[in-house]
Amino acid sequence: xxxxxxxxxxxxxxxxxxxxxxxxxxxxxxxxxxxxxxxxxxxxxxxxxxxxxxxxxxxxxxxxxxxxxxxxxxxxxxxxxxxxxxxxxx
Amino acid sequence: xxxxxxxxxxxxxxxxxxxxxxxxxxxxxxxxxxxxxxxxxxxxxxxxxxxxxxxxxxxxxxxxxxxxxxxxxxxxxxxxxxxxxxxxxxxxxxxxxxxxxxxxxxxxxxxxxxxxxxxxxxxxxxxxxxxxxxxxxxxxxxxxxxxxxxxxxxxxxxxxxxxxxxxxxxxxxxxxxxxxxxxxxxxxxxxxxxxxxxxxxxxxxxxxxxxxxxxxxxxxxxxxxxxxxxxxxxxxxxxxxxxxxxxxxxxxxxxxxxxxxxxxxxxxxxxxxxxxxxxxxxxxxxxxxxxxxxxxxxxxxxxxxxxxxxxxxxxxxxxxxxxxxxxxxxxxxxxxxxxxxxxxxxxxxxxxxxxxxxxxxxxxxxxxxxxxxxxx
Numbered sequence: 001x002x003x004x005x006x007x008x009x010x011x012x013x014x015x016x017x018x019x020x021x022x023x024x025x026x027x028x029x030x031x032x033x034x035x036x037x038x039x040x041x042x043x044x045x046x047x048x049x050x051x052x053x054x055x056x057x058x059x060x061x062x063x064x065x066x067x068x069x070x071x072x073x074x075x076x077x078x079x080x081x082x083x084x085x086x087x088x089x090x
Numbered sequence: 091x092x093x094x095x096x097x098x099x100x101x102x103x104x105x106x107x108x109x110x111x112x113x114x115x116x117x118x119x120x121x122x123x124x125x126x127x128x129x130x131x132x133x134x135x136x137x138x139x140x141x142x143x144x145x146x147x148x149x150x151x152x153x154x155x156x157x158x159x160x161x162x163x164x165x166x167x168x169x170x171x172x173x174x175x176x177x178x179x180x181x182x183x184x185x186x187x188x189x190x191x192x193x194x195x196x197x198x199x200x201x202x203x204x205x206x207x208x209x210x211x212x213x214x215x216x217x218x219x220x221x222x223x224x225x226x227x228x229x230x231x232x233x234x235x236x237x238x239x240x241x242x243x244x245x246x247x248x249x250x251x252x253x254x255x256x257x258x259x260x261x262x263x264x265x266x267x268x269x270x271x272x273x274x275x276x277x278x279x280x281x282x283x284x285x286x287x288x289x290x291x292x293x294x295x296x297x298x299x300x301x302x303x304x305x306x307x308x309x310x311x312x313x314x315x316x317x318x319x320x321x322x323x324x325x326x327x328x329x330x331x332x333x334x335x336x337x338x339x340x341x342x343x344x345x346x347x348x349x350x351x352x353x354x355x356x357x358x359x360x361x362x363x364x365x366x367x368x369x370x371x372x373x374x375x376x377x378x379x380x381x382x383x384x385x386x387x388x389x390x391x392x393x394x395x396x397x398x399x400x401x402x403x404x405x406x407x408x409x410x411x412x413x414x415x416x417x418x419x420x421x422x423x424x425x426x427x428x429x430x431x432x433x434x435x436x437x438x439x440x441x442x443x444x445x446x447x448x449x450x451x452x453x454x455x456x457x458x459x460x461x462x463x464x465x466x
Contacts, residue, residue: 007213010225015206018460022202025314025456026195026449032306033192037299046296 105147109366116364117141120259129266132350133239133357137258140361151362158362161355166247166254171356172240173324176455178349179240180304180328181341183419183451187444189299190292193399194411194442198449200395201415202457204235204388211380220372226250229461231377234261235384236454237268237418241321243360245458248466255363256374260381268421269428271382272389272413276429279393280409285433287400287408289442300333307452311459317466318459325455388416392446414443417450 098104120138124131144152151158165171188194212228215221223231230250233242234257242261246254264271277285304326311322331341363369396412410430414422423443430439 004213004216007216007225007228008210011209011213011228014225014229014461014464015209017464018206018457019199019203021315021460022199022453022456023196025310026199026453028310028314029307029452030192030195032310033189033299033303036306037189037302040302041296041299044296044298046294 100148102147107147107366109370110145110147113145113364113366113369114142116369117145117361123263123266127266130239130262132353133262133360134266136354136357137262137361137364140358141255141364142361143358144362144365152365158358162359162362165352165355166243166359167251169244169247169320171352171359172244172247173320174352175240175349175356176244176321177324177328178344178352179419179451180325180330181332181345183325183329183332183448184444185300185303185329185448186295187292187441188448189295189303191442191445193403194415194445195449195452196399197392197395197412197415197446198417198451198453199415200412201388201392201417201446201450202236202453203391204384204386204416205232205454205457205461207387207391208232208235208380208384211383212376215376215380221376223373223376224250226465227253229465230254230257231380232384233257233454233458233461234264234377234381235388235416236450236457237261237265237385237388237416237422238451238454239265241454241458243356244321245461248462251363252368253373253377255360255365255369256377257381258360259364260378263378264381264385265418265421268385268416268418269425271385272416272422272425273429275386275389276393276410276413276426279390280397282433284397284400284409285430286437287406288434288437289408289411289439290405292441297333297335301330304329304333311456315456315459315463317463318456321455321458322452325451385416389413392416392450396446408437408439408442411439411443411446415446415450415453417447417454419447419451420444422450423447 117138120134120141123129124134124138140158143149144158150156152162153159209228209232212223212231213225216223226249230246230253233245236242239258239261243254243258246257250257308319308323308326311319328344331337331344392412392415393409394412395415396407396409400407400409408430410426414426416422423440426443427438427440430437
């Protein structure tokens with residue numbers, strides 16, 4: 001029984017020391033990442049790979065299958081005009 | 091007539107003992123789990139086959155002069171195989187998620203409580219007649235909670251080689267059972283709202299950070315815990331080969347051909363320890379039970395730590411990612427992601443969970459180093 005108690009005491013000490021050490025070790029690693037690696041990342045950023053400039057195209061929205069801005073403006077104006085007239089008639 | 095008798099006595103049928111038959115069935119069970127259930131098949135298959143080979147009567151696979159005997163002593167007794175596997179794991183590990191969110195290292199640290207709490211459990215089992223675990227045995231058993239196969243085999247081969255077979259079987263079986271063991275614990279310890287938490291997107295990690303990181307980890311291990319340098323050193327070597335970008339061939343070999351070859355021999359070597367006299371005893375049952383306890387406590391402490399961090403931290407932390415702190419890369423991270431998706435189908439936690447997941451690998455290697463330094 002004494003032997004078992006002794007083993008429990010040793011296991012408890014081991015648990016306490018082990019958990020404190022694991023947290024301390026990984027805590028220092030957090031400091032290392034925040035203080036050293038982050039500064040290195042700011043000082044030496046990854047080189048930006050220049051992508052090939054795309055050819056300028058003069059395609060309008062109409063050509064892409066959309067609606068050109070002047071047409072949208074004309075429709076919006078017509079809709080608001082209609083709504084105004086409609087509300088007055090009421 | 092006498093020659094017929096000699097011939098009969100040289101057959102397996104005449105020499106089989108009940109224990110050997112049972113251990114062959116255990117080997118077949120491992121093969122079944124590997125092939126039919128896909129439970130860690132890369133290791134359980136050679137391990138199961140090794141168990142069958144080592145229990146063949148007369149053949150003497152595990153006796154001096156036998157193949158498995160030499161495989162065990164060349165690769166496992168010396169610690170070479172687990173360390174080579176660790177190098178390969180390092181070459182496959184991306185620390186990007188961890189570097190982008192370094193506080194997840196605390197989750198990896200908290201999950202190691204499973205290891206140290208199981209130490210208590212192993213010692214407590216000594217109160218039951220039939221169990222006589224020393225502190226070395228208890229430490230080797232407790233490392234199952236690290237959910238890291240190579241670390242468990244490395245430590246068991248150093249501290250309690252006679253328990254290696256049972257410890258390896260327990261470690262790999264429970265690693266395969268992570269998707270079954272973890273979710274109920276995760277759900278029990280978190281609320282629906284906590285599981286829905288969406289985390290901020292991780293920042294971009296530069297190449298120089300990834301190259302310097304393994305060197306920094308190694309330097310810290312050299313300063314503070316040289317006993318862990320075999321494990322951490324090989325892990326960092328593999329990771330540096332991957333990240334530096336100038337030795338792609340070596341990196342590719344470490345994470346493919348080399349790790350595959352070593353896995354075959356590691357499995358066979360561990361299987362050679364699955365003999366009837368070493369495995370068929372009440373202590374094996376204790377080890378299997380303690381392994382489950384270790385996994386559960388590790389998962390729970392990771393989740394509770396993540397809950398605590400969510401309370402005190404400015405940025406939100408989904409407590410589910412804490413469960414990934416038990417190592418078991420990448421299975422535990424996938425489980426965290428899956429459980430998170432059940433509560434919030436738009437919440438992908440995989441990358442966030444990879445941080446504590448790789449932190450768990452480092453944490454369990456550090457814990458193994460501590461146990462080696464204090465008990466070994």
